[in-house]
Amino acid sequence: MKKLYPLxxxxxxxSLFSVGSVAAQDGGGxxxxxxxxxxxxxxxxxxxCENTPLDVCETQACKQWRxxxxxxxxxxxxxxxxxxxxVDNYGARVLAEPPAEGFxxxxxxxxxxxxxxxxxILFRAFRQWKKNDKDQVDIQIAEANxxxxxxxxxxxxxxxxxxxxxxx
Numbered sequence: 001m002k003k004l005y006p007l008x009x010x011x012x013x014x015s016l017f018s019v020g021s022v023a024a025q026d027g028g029g030x031x032x033x034x035x036x037x038x039x040x041x042x043x044x045x046x047x048x049c050e051n052t053p054l055d056v057c058e059t060q061a062c063k064q065w066r067x068x069x070x071x072x073x074x075x076x077x078x079x080x081x082x083x084x085x086x087v088d089n090y091g092a093r094v095l096a097e098p099p100a101e102g103f104x105x106x107x108x109x110x111x112x113x114x115x116x117x118x119x120x121i122l123f124r125a126f127r128q129w130k131k132n133d134k135d136q137v138d139i140q141i142a143e144a145n146x147x148x149x150x151x152x153x154x155x156x157x158x159x160x161x162x163x164x165x166x167x168x
Contacts, residue, residue: 032073040069040079043096044086053096 041055041062048061055066065086072082086094098104 032070036073037066037070040073040082041066043083045094045096047090047094 038055042053044054044065046052046054046057046059046062047065048059049057054062069082072085077085083095092098092104098107100108
């Protein structure tokens with residue numbers, strides 16, 4: 001048992017050192033979690049990759065941006081202030097959702113207008129097709145009626161002529 005005591009003590013000391021190194025990797029002890037950083041990073045786009053959210057991009061630029069977000073959060077900046085910082089430095093293209101002002105208002109109004117116009121055009125086209133189908137059916141019925149009445153007239157005329165011959 002006395003031989004195990006130094007070994008046991010060594011394992012305990014070794015585990016204490018490993019806990020210290022894990023604490024050092026926590027982002028510099030800022031107290032800002034990765035979830036807090038990713039919450040903001042998800043609403044920003046990578047400056048290098050097109051249409052890639054900052055929280056999933058693995059480029060060096062995105063890693064630096066996430067560390068900058070972590071730093072700003074640890075300094076007490078709000079989410080809105082951090083986003084504004086990136087917009088001021090890189091333009092509104094870095095935002096996942098464009099601001100609802102100026103030219104960007106078109107993003108909010110044009111798609112619904114286009115969808116409504118398309119639905120209106122489809123509605124009118126279907127009504128026209130239905131009307132054309134009904135007119136076509138009416139024409140076919142009229143043609144059928146006129147054909148059958150001419151057949152009836154031909155029979156009537158033939159019988160009339162036959163009766164006239166009998167009298168003579």
